[in-house]
Amino acid sequence: MQPPTLRDVAELAGVHAATASRALNPSTRRLVNSETAKRVLKAAETLGYQPNPIARSLKTARSTTVGVVIPDLTNPLFPPIVRGIEDGLAAAGYNAWLVNTDNDPRREQAQIESLVSRQVEGLIVATARREHPLLERLHEQHKPMVQVNRRVDDLDVPAVAADDAAGIELAVRHLVELGHTRIAHLAGPETTSTGVARARAFRHAVRDLGVDDDPALVARCSQWSEAEGARALGELLDARLGFTGVVAGNDLQALGCYDVFAERGIDCPRDLSVVGFNDMPFLDKLRPPLTTVRVPHYELGTEAARLLLESIHDPDRHARSVLLPPTLVVRQSTGPAPKRSVDRRPRRDR
Structure with missing residues (x-):
């Protein structure tokens, strides 16, 4: 039995396939009448329809994925940051691809190059060193990027950290x-x-x-x-x-x-x-x-996701940093x- 297609959803909901596609994509759902969107979502649920992200990215030139670069996953500092990033991205229909560098610059370069080759739309980086040629090069190539927890000296890239x-x-x-x-x-x-x-x-x-x-x-x-x-x-x-x-x-x-x-x-x-x-x-x-x-930490993640989505959707937006208040x-x-x-x-x- 073939899995249900977008056309099947559209026919059940009584709309055009393009309308169904917009209703199923959180980033474009606002373009569809709310009642129509509910009808499409209900049809998708009834049929058990799952969007094909690869097909969507080929059609729209957007992967709706973001690379998250972590220095050490065994450090308990990072899981709540990652959770905040995932939740912040999910609201906009984006997913996170997570890589761990083990604080090894060569591994970091290989991991980031792998993410870029997979067409991630941006990067959230927690591995920044004060001097970081790789991140500087990515910035020169206009790759949307946000630094979280740490930052590179004199790099005009959005950053979120604790005060x-x-x-x-x-x-x-x-x-x-x-x-x-x-x-x-x-x-x-x-x-x-x-x-x-x-x-x-x-x-x-x-x-x-x-x-x-x-x-x-x-x-x-x-x-x-x-x-x-x-x-x-x-x-x-x-x-x-x-x-x-x-x-x-x-x-x-x-x-x-x-x-x-x-x-x-x-x-x-x-x-x-x-x-x-x-x-x-x-x-x-x-x-x-x-x-x-x-x-x-969770708020660091959600704020990093928000800043990155802003950079993706408005590349000319001026980079800004956010400091979140700590407590004792x-x-x-x-x-x-x-x-x-x-x-x-x-x-x-x-």
Whole structure:
């Protein structure tokens, strides 16, 4: 038995095939009388009709697909962003094709080239580095694109991200209000806009709030990872810098701090307080539950989808950036500053 065709739907609904096609496409449904559209949709449902996206793209030169480029699918930060993107696109009849780069530039290039060869109408990219020749070339080729969470320096492409400066200020202010005067920062990679922006915001916040602005208290991590967070905190403790609070560049780095606490017998928050950034899932299950800056990840995704659809339908529209406000989620990993700092060596050294 042959599957039902568009012509079958049109005949059952009593309309021309072109009218049925417009009614079945969310992006053109507004061109059809609402009662007629309902009749066509009902006919399609009755027959079990499924549109053929390949045939439609050949006819309209539009694939109604968007490529979404993610650096690390194992990072819990990204699933809610992707969910927001999918929901934002679905309302306009678009679908997302997702690729994972593993933070490997060669893999990223191959994945993006594959998406472009499949005629995606635009890209939502979460892998941006501050210098990113591939994205710059795509921009020069007029490929609609939106950056999400990170951005390329001096690239005139729409972007949506959390307000990093506001989030770091919330974290530092929280520790200052608890009496901490020497606060360390685990900074993200200098190759990423988020790493640079959060480190800069940290230095501004400690100055503005009148606590110790000691450059030695900023430890740079080469990756947004638990292992790098543990390494950086260990080095700060070995340097005996006398700090009582830590603002991590992201939650994964904060998780690395927990590894160091266990290794060195440090009680958090009695000996050392720590704040993360992002509010990944399940942080409330840690012991102690992690205080962190909450980023509206789902909304980042929906806003990225909206900006990309605007770029697709209005290519001459001026590129603009959107910053979404973060909030502080206070849990049990932060507490009053101890009277004396703790700089414990690993237990194996004692």
